[in-house]
Amino acid sequence: MKNYISLSDIENFEQTITEGLQLKNNNTAANLGKGKTLGMLFFNPSLRTRLSTEKAAKLLGMDVMVMNADKDGWALEFEDGAIMNSNKAEHIKEAVAVLSQYCDIIAVRAFPGLEDRKKDEEDLVIKSFKKYATVPVVNLESATGHPLQALTDAMTITELQKTKRPKVVLTWAPHPRALPQSVPNSFVEAMHRMDVDFVIANPPGYDLNPEVRKDTQVFHDQDEALKDADFVYVKNWSSYESYGKILSEGSSWTFSGKKMLLTNDAKVLHCLPVRRNVVIADAVLDSPNSVVIQQAGNRTFAAQVVLKKLLENAGENS
C-alpha cells in the first residue's frame, strides 16, 4: 500500500481485517517503525482518530508529531497559480514538501464545507497532500470518506459475527447539525467488500451518492429495513441531493429501545461521538447490544495495520 486515501487502497480486504485483528492479540511489529516519524495534521476536532492513530504508531515504534493545522498553522492556499496577496500565507506546495522532509508518513483530517458539492467531491485537501507529498499520506477523514473508520467497522463486525452472512443495516438518524457523508460513504464501500446482506435505511431526500451506494437496496421505511438485522450501524448525514441540508428533524428515526426489538438482537455500531437521545437512545447505548466502545477500541488496530503496510511498502522501495 502506497497511501491510504480510500478503502480502494486496500488490495486484499479480508486479509487486512485478519491482520488487524491479529495485531490486536499479538503485536508482532513493535520495531518496524523505529526511527520513523508520523506527522498528523488536523483541520477539525478529533478524539478517537487522533489518539488511536498516535497509539498505533507508537505500537510500531514510531515517533509522532501532531498539529492542529487550522489553529496553529499558516492559512494554506490550495489553488494553482494563485496570486497570494490576501489572507493565505503559505501554499500547499511548500507546506507539504517541507513536511515530507520531517515525516515518513503524513496523516490529514479535513472535513467538507457542505456548501458546494462539486468542490467537496474534489476532496482538494487530501488530494493536494497526496499530490505534493514524497512520503505516504493517510486519510483521517476527508470531505468524502473516512477509511480508517470503515476498516475498524469491518474488523468489529468480523470479530462479532455469529453467522456466515449476517444482515447489516446502515440507518440514518437525526442530528441538530449538518454532518458529512464521509463515514457512511466509507462504511458502504466496506460492506460491499464483505460477505454480508447489506441494506441502507434513510428518509426520502437522504439517499447517499448513487456512485457510492451502487445497487444497495435503500429503504425509506426504517422499521422495514431493521427486520432481522444482526448489526445496525446508526449514523446521521446531511442530504446529498439537497447538498449539505438538514431536511427534517426526523425524530422518529432516533434509534430507540423499541426499534431494537425489530432486529435479531442486533449489535449496534456508531463511529462516535454520538448525541445521546437524539441519534441513539440511552436504553440502547447503555445495553449490552451497544458495541461502540469495542468499536472505538479497534480504531488502534485498524490504524496499526494500515501504518504497518505503508512502512513495509516504503521499506521494500528504499
Ligand SMILES: NCCC[C@H](NC(=O)CCC(=O)O)C(=O)O
Ligand atoms: N469521525 C467521527 C465523526 C465526525 C463527524 N461528526 C461530527 O462532527 C459530530 C459533531 C457533533 O455532534 O456536533 C462526522 O459525522 O463526520
Ligand SMILES: NC(=O)OP(=O)(O)O
Ligand atoms: N470516530 C471518529 O473519527 O472519532 P473522532 O472524530 O473523535 O476522531
